[in-house]
Amino acid sequence: MAKELGLTKLAIPTNGNAGAALAAYSSRAGLQSYAFCPEDTPEVNVREIAMQGAATFRVNGLINDCGKIVREGQPHMDWFDISTLKEPYRIEGKKTMGLELCEQYQWQLPDVILYPTGGGTGLIGMWKAFAELEAIGWIGSKRPRMIAVQAEGCAPIVKAFDAGDRHAALWQNASTRAAGIRVPVAIGDFLILDAVRQSQGFACSVSDEDIELAQGELASREGLLLCPEGAATVAALIQEINTGRIGKDESVLLFNCATGLKYEMPESQSHLDITHPIDYTSLAHE
Amino acid sequence: MAKELGLTKLAIPTNGNAGAALAAYSSRAGLQSYAFCPEDTPEVNVREIAMQGAATFRVNGLINDCGKIVREGQPHMDWFDISTLKEPYRIEGKKTMGLELCEQYQWQLPDVILYPTGGGTGLIGMWKAFAELEAIGWIGSKRPRMIAVQAEGCAPIVKAFDAGDRHAALWQNASTRAAGIRVPVAIGDFLILDAVRQSQGFACSVSDEDIELAQGELASREGLLLCPEGAATVAALIQEINTGRIGKDESVLLFNCATGLKYEMPESQSHLDITHPIDYTSLAHE
Missing domain, CATH: 3.40.50.1100 (Rossmann fold)
Structure with a gap:
């Protein structure tokens, strides 16, 4: 819809998944996307968004601070604000x-x-x-x-x-x-x-x-x-x-x-050394 | 099939995805699973396998060394070998x-x-x-x-x-x-x-x-x-x-x-500091 309506630059405040979706669809459609993430957004989300083609920024604040950046940047950057409930199609x-x-x-x-x-x-x-x-x-x-x-x-x-x-x-x-x-x-x-x-x-x-x-x-x-x-x-x-x-x-x-x-998963720390004989019975799982 | 045939312990050498699938299906079916991964298998794969319920081991060797562990451990552990092409259903x-x-x-x-x-x-x-x-x-x-x-x-x-x-x-x-x-x-x-x-x-x-x-x-x-x-x-x-x-x-x-x-994705290093005025035009994406 954004493309059909002639938009070219889409901006979003995001904790992760919405930004990744916006980046992917924008890249596919040939539109520019901008994503603003709270600084403690999981690393993998930020990288995913960036890798999928959005200009991606970590912000030292929360999601509402990121939303403020999008609102205040709009007149300067000609962004369309894709924030939650700010547009009808979401x-x-x-x-x-x-x-x-x-x-x-x-x-x-x-x-x-x-x-x-x-x-x-x-x-x-x-x-x-x-x-x-x-x-x-x-x-x-x-x-x-x-x-x-x-x-x-x-x-x-x-x-x-x-x-x-x-x-x-x-x-x-x-x-x-x-x-x-x-x-x-x-x-x-x-x-x-x-x-x-x-x-x-x-x-x-x-x-x-x-x-x-x-x-x-x-x-x-x-x-x-x-x-x-x-x-x-x-x-x-x-x-x-x-x-x-x-x-x-x-x-x-x-x-x-x-x-x-x-998300970060718990560590798994069991190692086996093949340069020594393996005691198989020690591997038994409950 | 493994469950229907009465197997209870399944073992696999894996670089990641096959082990994750085995762990998930085994856990769902109430079977025990064992996964042996080369030590340089990406961390996220190893953790995924472990989190999905398999007994998971990093091995200081390659996938064929892991396969050898499964073969040699079989008589001791009563494992069924789920290695590539070692059983018909895969x-x-x-x-x-x-x-x-x-x-x-x-x-x-x-x-x-x-x-x-x-x-x-x-x-x-x-x-x-x-x-x-x-x-x-x-x-x-x-x-x-x-x-x-x-x-x-x-x-x-x-x-x-x-x-x-x-x-x-x-x-x-x-x-x-x-x-x-x-x-x-x-x-x-x-x-x-x-x-x-x-x-x-x-x-x-x-x-x-x-x-x-x-x-x-x-x-x-x-x-x-x-x-x-x-x-x-x-x-x-x-x-x-x-x-x-x-x-x-x-x-x-x-x-x-x-x-x-x-997999590890490239870093994304752009930060924005909301405690200072933002120069929006500097954010422009090519």
Whole structure:
């Protein structure tokens, strides 16, 4: 759409994946892209964005500081601002998540959806898709309970939900290993909160320790290497089954948003020396 | 199949991706897996394998040394050897590459296939799939020219092809950044060479410099982040169009075998300091 509308320079504040997607599509379409990343964005994300052709900058601030750079640089650089919810097509694109899950559930919906929530565009997009699918008669009025999952170190939506507020205040000193959901202030906060409330859902947060534990368990038991943001939904599911807010008999859908390969994985330190005889029985795995 | 046949412990020598796949599927199926990696296997691959539940060991040798450990450890550990071509189902699985490309080409075949060749199972599997598809009447007798692409630092198949040999000698001091095709001796060497020759194809090698260049170009121009093994086929295509061995009007299929995220990417060093006014025009990208 950006190309069709005659844009040539696209700029984005990004914690990683959105920037990588913008860089890849812009390069493919022959457009210039600019990405601004908080300085603690994982190295692999920054390199991926740069390698895919975007002018890429680390910024000594958080995602909202990066957004400010894009806004303030616009008049100087003739950038188009691709920030979350600053243009219409991103949210239209995110509707795909809702459309595809409906298709895969054969035009039924799960009882519960757990969504790792930073900017929340996926959750908002799904909610819009469900309404449109009902309007055209492809699904009924049943809605999943939408659960916004955040990290304890950055949980503005959870705080606003619990307080009954419609807007979420800036979260101070946001910190979590799950960089993709380290969004201290979401432009679409009220849209997220509206969807969560209308669906009879809730917002909850999980600790980085529980995220890491869930990530390791899913990998070693199921062979699924989730990113920490995706693993946060697993941690939340376990937590909320324990609190009783999610029933054991409910059909639950978890969203994962990237491969775990993009994040630092634990070291693996077992060496074998072939210049000496190997004691094979010492290799036995539990 | 391993589970259905009652196996419980699977062992593999691996430069990375095969081990990660074995670990993931074994964990999912409730089987134990053991992976032996050359010590210079990229860190991310080793960690991925370990995280997905395999007992993972770095070995001070190459992939063939790792294979020897699996063979010699078998009687002690009751391992089943999942090495390339040591069991029937791996090659049957690799046929999928041939079946899917036929389907995607609507039961035609491309003129040329460039395949990054280490153990060569994919090439052998495709060749088998084509024969079977012809036997059941789904495709005709036309075959793509099969091109085995290797790295200059480890090109035993190229050497054997050029010499007219049916077997490839062990390549001494194998070295290339494209770890997945750093296979100094391939068990299926004669099967690779047979397929290449029967198809009127050839084997060729490319330098690590050309691989890196191709990888960077594809990423920044097309937004496709290939692994070095996949990028080797791009480098080979450019090289062989120049030599005239591939025609500019031929339909050519390149195989990529992993995401570039698994490998070290170039650093990206641009920083922005938000505690000072930003000179936006200095950010201009070419």
